[in-house]
Structure formats: structure tokens, C-alpha cells
Amino acid sequence: MSERRQVNLGVDDIPHQWYNIIPDLPEPLPPPKDPEEGESRLGNLPKMMIGECLKQEMSAENWIDIPDGIRELYSQAGRPRPLFRALNLEKRLDTPAKLYFKSEFFSPTGSHKVNTALAQCWYAKQQGFERVTTETGAGQWGTALSYASAVTGLKCTVFWVRSVYNWKQDRLTFMELLGAKVYASPSPMTEFGKTLYDKNPENVGSLGIAISEGLEDSFKDPKATYCLGSVLNHVLIHQSVIGLETQKQFEIFDDYPDIVISCLGGGSNFGGFALPFVGDVLKKGKKIKFIAAQSQVAPNLQGEYRFDFADYAEKTPLLKMYTLGHKIDMEPIKGDGLRYHGCSPILSLLRNKGYIDTIAYPSDEKHVFETSKIFMEAEGWLPAPESAYSVCCAIEEALKCKESGEKKVIAFNVSGHGFLDIPGFRVVLGL
Ligand SMILES: Cc1ncc(COP(=O)(O)O)c(C=O)c1O
Missing domain, CATH: 3.40.50.1100 (Rossmann fold)
Known part of the structure; x- marks a missing residue:
């Protein structure tokens, strides 16, 4: 090899x-x-x-x-999960960038x-x-x-x-x-x-x-x-296993990311993957660009930074976060896990301080799914519709490196697989 x-x-x-x-x-x-x-x-x-x-x-x-009982459960669920270098995708894109992806899709239920x-x-x-x-x-x-x-x-x-x-x-x-x-x-x-x-x-x-x-x-x-599956601090804390493993895996690859990318709905997979690296930026002076991939139907990181409710009926306390308003109507999409009005308070603060960039893709999802198909064809893994946003963003960054000739190291998280979401790809791509 x-x-x-x-x-x-x-x-x-x-x-x-x-x-x-x-x-x-x-x-x-x-x-x-x-x-x-x-x-x-x-x-x-x-x-x-x-x-x-x-x-x-x-x-x-x-x-x-992490209590031993939970580490046991992580082991039962197949952790740790591999970090892959996307060599075929690099070749297919003809980019000098190096692309690495974390495989949260190796999960008993399909995601992180x-x-x-x-x-x-x-x-x-x-x-x-x-x-x-x-x-x-x-x-x-x-x-x-x-x-x-x-x-x-x-x-x-x-x-x-x-x-x-x-x-x-x-x-x-x-x-x-x-x-x-x-x-x-x-x-x-x-x-x-x-x-x-x-x-x-x-x-x-x-x-x-x-x-x-x-x-x-x-x-x-x-x-x-x-139980809430995103947004809150304790959820991002639990998800930090993703980024902590990835840091160790980068050491073994003898490499380190310049760009860290993931999709963002409420922030749990982005936070879990990126925050240990944000810690390196804050404490060790590392320089990394963080990009959250979102949908134009719910670009919550482009909303207002203010206190808002986490739910429609106003049962939760007010959280200081980037929000589109807790009663906003948002059109359904196939990557519907990204359709949430607010972003985690931790990530919102970091966004407000200029640590996190964001990109929001068109709501018809054609561009995102067509671009992620290049990854599927080159690497063979089918991302969940939400994870397709991370893949699309990583490919776009790799293509920018092709233009500029820069050999950047790009890390992205594939938060889930799309085996149960195939009808969504069929509709959007007209297959
Ligand atoms: C596979 C997958 N990735 C990402 C998300 C977005 O959520 P979060 O921002 O909490 O990671 C979801 C939400 O359902 C999801 O199912």
C-alpha cells in the first residue's frame, strides 16, 4: 500500500x-x-x-x-470510529489539498x-x-x-x-x-x-x-x-468523543487540520467534532478555519445573537444563541435535521467572537446532493442528507485549493449514513 x-x-x-x-x-x-x-x-x-x-x-x-458503564456502552456501539484519508476523492478532484473524514456513520443506528x-x-x-x-x-x-x-x-x-x-x-x-x-x-x-x-x-x-x-x-x-439530542452544553460535551478520537488519529497520521468542517443544525456533531480543535486554537495558538455547513431554510448562524426559547411553546428557559426566532416557519428539506431555529449557546458565542464561519446552501439541495455524489463515487460511502452538507463544503474547499495551489489539510465529519434516506436523494436528484 x-x-x-x-x-x-x-x-x-x-x-x-x-x-x-x-x-x-x-x-x-x-x-x-x-x-x-x-x-x-x-x-x-x-x-x-x-x-x-x-x-x-x-x-x-x-x-x-466518563463512567465505565458508558465507556462499555461506547464499546458495544463500536467506538472508536476510523478517521479516513480520502485519497480517491483527492485524486478525482485533482487537488493538492489533503482530505480526511471521520466516520460517525459506523453507528448501530446510523449517526453520531x-x-x-x-x-x-x-x-x-x-x-x-x-x-x-x-x-x-x-x-x-x-x-x-x-x-x-x-x-x-x-x-x-x-x-x-x-x-x-x-x-x-x-x-x-x-x-x-x-x-x-x-x-x-x-x-x-x-x-x-x-x-x-x-x-x-x-x-x-x-x-x-x-x-x-x-x-x-x-x-x-x-x-x-x-432527553434533548442537540443544542445544550452537556450534549456537546458527550459528543466531544468524536473530536478527541480524531485528534489522536491525526497524531498517528502525523498531520493536523487547517480547515475543520461539519454540518450544523443545533450544533451537536459540529461541536463534538470541532470543539477539541477550537480548544487547541484557544490554548495552544493553533490556526484553524472552522466552517459550519447549513441550509438556506435554517441559516441560524446568520440570525440574531440574542436570548430566545429553544422550543415553540416556550416551555424552556431562554438561551443566548444565534436564532431565527422560535416561531419561524421553515420549509421542509430532505436534510431536515438541519431545520432548527437556533444554534447551541457555546457555538453561538464562538461565532460571535469570530471563530466560526458559515455557509448556507440552497434549499432545493440539488447542489449539495450532486456534489456529495462525487464523494460517494470516489470513496463509496453514502452520507446522510445532513452529512452531505459537510461533504459538499469540504469538496468546495478542496477545489479552492486546486485554484490557489495551496496544500491545505481539510478535516470533515460524516455524521451519519443515508441508507434509510434514499427516497430523499431519489426525489432531489430525480433518479
Ligand atoms: C446525521 C445527522 N447529522 C447532523 C444533524 C444535525 O444535528 P446537529 O447539528 O445536532 O449535529 C442531524 C440531525 O438530525 C443528523 O441526523
Whole structure:
């Protein structure tokens, strides 16, 4: 073999600690707050969140121990995951750039979402809960939580954005095979969902609406707790295993990225992949360009930096984040996991301080899917529709290097596979 194509690590290399960037941020992270009117949402947080996750949400510790039970679950789920060098793609693009991609698609349910689902379910079980509730957009988070609740012995209820529920029937069956109860959202199952459902049973839904339903469902049942799959600090902390592994793998490749790219909906895969590298920039003086790939239907990083609710029905506290407004209507897309009004507070602060660039691709998704097809043909992996945005952005950066002759090292995260999303590619590409 000529050049090395892959670095994987052993089970013993699964990180023992998660990375928490909060103490390293250039300025203190604004804490969540209550709106001026109505009941205290902050007071409801212990009802909304698993105790250990709430503790992590507020933690000022740089490193948080990963309990052995969760490391076991990571091992059961196939961690660590390989870092690949995309040699064929480099050749096909005829670029002097070096392209590396992290393979979060090597996952029992198809994406990075298991990294926090397993942690949250393990902590929920320890705390004595019997059921978890949640929202899902692409369906990847709902499947990850269904899987994690199955392997930790919990029940699971999922409220799934209707526009996606309607076309991903195999993923619905997957969640049901794992024992979950799944409802299209807005649903008649919750009081809030019913107000929207009664007005229009075909309401396409949104992540903001589905979060409100999941929260209401868990509030009614003392044996249930709510789990969120993105946005919050503890979710990004759990996802840091992606970037921590990638740093070790780059050491073995004897290389280091100039550009780090991932798609961004609420920020969990971008944060998990990029934040350990942002730590290198903040603490070690490394120079890296970070790019978040988004859709023009939800370019939340181009919104306003202000306090806003994380859900439609205003059940959550206000978070300081880049937001398009929690009641905004956004047209459904096939990469629907990117259709969320707000971006994680941590990433929003970094964006505000100029550490993160963003690009938003046209809502017809033709350019993104056609470009990611080049990766598929060259490397043979089918990305999830959301991950296709990372792939497209990485290819564009590699083509810029072709123009300029620069030998940049580009790292991108393929957050999931698209085996259950093929109808989406068929429609957009007219196959
Ligand atoms: C495969 C995949 N990647 C990325 C995302 C975007 O979410 P996040 O920004 O939290 O990573 C989703 C959301 O559902 C997803 O399913």
C-alpha cells in the first residue's frame, strides 16, 4: 500500500474523559434565564433534565470523567470510529489539498447521535427513571434514543416532525423494532400538539414544536424524563468523543487540520467534532478555519445573537444563541435535521467572537446532493442528507485549493449514513 488511508484506535483508546470547552471560552458563557413573565422555566429544569446532565450543563470543569458503564456502552456501539484519508476523492478532484473524514456513520443506528443517547439513558437509568421522551427531526436522534433506551432497559417515546415521519417509513419501523412509541408531531397526544393538530392535521411540524410535545409528555409522568439530542452544553460535551478520537488519529497520521468542517443544525456533531480543535486554537495558538455547513431554510448562524426559547411553546428557559426566532416557519428539506431555529449557546458565542464561519446552501439541495455524489463515487460511502452538507463544503474547499495551489489539510465529519434516506436523494436528484 502506498499512502495510509485509515487510522483506527483500540477499545482502550475510547476517551476516559469528555472535553468541556466552557472554561476555555474567550468570555463567560451567558447562562440561561427566565422570561420576564410567566412561571419560572429555570425552576422547571430539574423536571426537564436528568440530574447528572443538568450538573454537566453548568460545569466549570474542563474534563468530565466518563463512567465505565458508558465507556462499555461506547464499546458495544463500536467506538472508536476510523478517521479516513480520502485519497480517491483527492485524486478525482485533482487537488493538492489533503482530505480526511471521520466516520460517525459506523453507528448501530446510523449517526453520531448515539454518543449522547447512550450517556443520557445510562444516567436516566441510574436516577431511577423508567421512560425517556424526546423530539426528532431527521429521525436519527429518535432512533439513537430508541436504541440507547433498549440497551439500558428504558421505555422510549418519540415525537417526530411530521414532514419527515411521512417519508422515512423504514426508520419508523427501525424505532418500533427497538421498542419505541413514535408519534408524528404535532400530534393529538399532547395538549399543546392538539392545539396545532386540530387546526391543521397536516401541519409539517418543526423541531421546536416536537420539543414542546416531548417536554409536556415527560412533565405528566414522574417516571419519565426528557432527553434533548442537540443544542445544550452537556450534549456537546458527550459528543466531544468524536473530536478527541480524531485528534489522536491525526497524531498517528502525523498531520493536523487547517480547515475543520461539519454540518450544523443545533450544533451537536459540529461541536463534538470541532470543539477539541477550537480548544487547541484557544490554548495552544493553533490556526484553524472552522466552517459550519447549513441550509438556506435554517441559516441560524446568520440570525440574531440574542436570548430566545429553544422550543415553540416556550416551555424552556431562554438561551443566548444565534436564532431565527422560535416561531419561524421553515420549509421542509430532505436534510431536515438541519431545520432548527437556533444554534447551541457555546457555538453561538464562538461565532460571535469570530471563530466560526458559515455557509448556507440552497434549499432545493440539488447542489449539495450532486456534489456529495462525487464523494460517494470516489470513496463509496453514502452520507446522510445532513452529512452531505459537510461533504459538499469540504469538496468546495478542496477545489479552492486546486485554484490557489495551496496544500491545505481539510478535516470533515460524516455524521451519519443515508441508507434509510434514499427516497430523499431519489426525489432531489430525480433518479
Ligand atoms: C446525521 C445527522 N447529522 C447532523 C444533524 C444535525 O444535528 P446537529 O447539528 O445536532 O449535529 C442531524 C440531525 O438530525 C443528523 O441526523
